[in-house]
Amino acid sequence: MxxxxxxxxxxxxxxxxxxxxxxxxxxxxxxxxxxxxxxxxxxxxxxxxxxxxxxxxxxxxxxxxxxxCAHPHDHHAHGMIAFAICEKCGQVDEFSDETVEARLSGWSRDHAFKLSKTIIEMRGTCAQCKAA
The missing domain is CATH 1.10.10.10 (Winged helix-like DNA-binding domain superfamily/Winged helix DNA-binding domain)
Structure with a gap:
């Protein structure tokens, strides 16, 4: 692309x-x-x-x-994008996980749910803030 x-x-x-x-x-x-x-x-x-x-x-x-976007890639090929958001410093880490993506796709398929996009946002404390 x-x-x-x-x-x-x-x-x-x-x-x-x-x-x-x-x-x-x-x-x-x-x-x-x-x-x-x-x-x-x-x-x-x-x-x-x-x-x-x-x-x-x-x-x-x-x-x-x-x-x-932290990782230029084909977002249509990867159906899931996830973000880890630090509630202290605001840092955002973007990632994808094939295992989670496969499980969510499997659930969608098993329940006849037409999935259009999957975005996961996790909130917590990053390693740097946790160590501080």
């Missing part, structure tokens, strides 16, 4: 998310990008929508915020 051609706004949003250690809300992105011509939340949301479609950004449902 080749990299999509990004618009100026998409590139600015992706760059802002890539520089951050943790997730950002759309309004935080808007505040950061005002000097680059962003004036309305809709500009941010449009860019985010396309970046999500391209698999370059993920929405963290529980935080209503966004992170740049």
């Amino acid at each position: 080749h990299a999509p051609e990004l618009t100026k706004n998409q590139r600015l949003v992706l760059d802002a998310l890539s520089r951050e250690d943790g997730p950002l809300s759309a309004y935080s992105l808007l505040d950061q990008l005002r000097e680059h011509g962003f004036r309305a939340p809709l500009q941010v949301y449009r860019a985010l929508e396309k970046l999500i479609d391209y698999g370059l950004v993920h929405r963290l449902e529980s935080l209503n915020s966004f992170v740049a």
